[in-house]
Amino acid sequence: MLGVAAVLLVxxxxxxxSDRAGVGIxxxxxxxxxxxxxxLLYRRAPRT
Known part of the structure; x- marks a missing residue:
């Protein structure tokens, strides 16, 4: 999920x-x- 978030942000x-600020926002x-x-999911994941 963090990877998808990074791709979206970048x-x-x-x-x-490309003058599509609404899509960018x-x-x-x-x-x-x-x-x-x-x-939050990463913090709740059990550590082994």
Whole structure:
């Protein structure tokens, strides 16, 4: 999940460059949300 969040955050820059700022903002919001959920899941995972 953290990998998907990273890809969304990195690729959102291209939407701003192509005059599609709305898509870029939506992708940023989704990327941040997935990063938060992924981080919380990572913290709750048992360590072996």
């Amino acid at each position: 690729s959102s820059v291209s939407w701003f460059g 939506a992708q940023l919001v989704l990327g941040v949300a997935l990063a938060v959920v992924g981080f």
